[in-house]
């Protein structure tokens with residue numbers, strides 16, 4: 001499907017440092033060590049509700065990852081999926097008496113608008129599940145034919161086809177991405193799209209690959225699998241393998257995707273390819289809360305990007321609000337944080353509008369060093385704050401400094417002033 005317009009990225013002299021990020025699988029900060037082309041896959045939205053600040057934090061974080069990789073001299077190949085068919089979308093459409101396709105289309109459009117406003121660089125490929133049905137069914141068929149997946153008849157009162165599950169007992173790498181104990185996995189599985197109670201499964205945690213058609217649900221025909229639709233995790237396995245190949249450099253998403261989504265995507269890929277290394281690094285954005293709870297659609301405590309924009313908040317203030325938090329630390333949104341971001345935006349604009357500023361080479365180096373060090377955006381912002389304050393409080397004669405800082409802030413932080 002179409003992505004959104006790419007903002008212009010100005011050139012900045014020199015190169016940034018090699019990027020290091022916290023890798024969930026090894027639980028340590030690791031160099032990304034990509035080749036000339038860094039390949040990035042980030043799990044996208046399920047389009048049943050608008051972009052809230054938790055989503056925006058994720059996509060801005062991986063936007064900075066892409067910008068820092070580019071600044072360090074890599075090309076970036078970036079793929080993001082859109083889960084445009086899944087249970088939550090169908091449930092919301094039914095609740096609101098809407099066609100699920102219309103709901104998805106409207107929410108994807110809103111997401112594109114929000115990303116454009118926030119100056120997020122678009123993925124090279126924004127890939128929907130519906131348009132990837134051939135790749136997904138091919139992956140499920142291959143698992144069935146290899147004997148690593150098994151079929152279960154759909155309960156008679158629900159339909160006449162078959163569901164297909166992966167047999168985790170045949171995937172020895174299961175658990176390597178999250179590092180979680182089985183108890184911990186079991187505790188969250190049902191709340192994260194899993195169906196541990198399904199009668200007949202060999203292991204309660206076995207992930208659903210193909211859901212046989214049910215009365216009133218959309219389905220796609222397949223000669224081997226019968227009519228149905230894909231499970232959640234196999235979409236990202238199939239889309240990653242098709243568009244990026246394996247291994248790719250970074251798999252990203254919100255921290256709530258570590259298990260089961262990223263774990264299952266990886267074991268499914270291992271079962272398909274015989275190679276355990278699906279992504280070389282797994283990088284996760286912390287959770288954003290509001291009024292003491294994780295921001296989530298199910299709780300309804302959402303701060304929507306579109307709502308803030310409609311209230312007259314500048315998109316770049318929202319971006320600075322997000323960058324003022326470290327991507328690995330949970331935080332709670334408060335209006336005070338937004339006011340602080342607006343004040344910072346005013347200060348930067350004032351400093352960048354003067355004719356002469358403090359020479360900017362050291363500031364450029366400080367920002368690059370901070371971002372390459374596990375994306376320390378707070379330290380990067382503080383370096384720009386320091387330059388702005390010194391520029392505004394002393395006499396300088398460097399006429400090129402304000403322009404250089406403006407281009408750097410735009411190129412690596414995505415803040416357009």
Ligand code: ZN
Pocket residue numbers: 042043044081236261
């Ligand atoms: Zn995914």
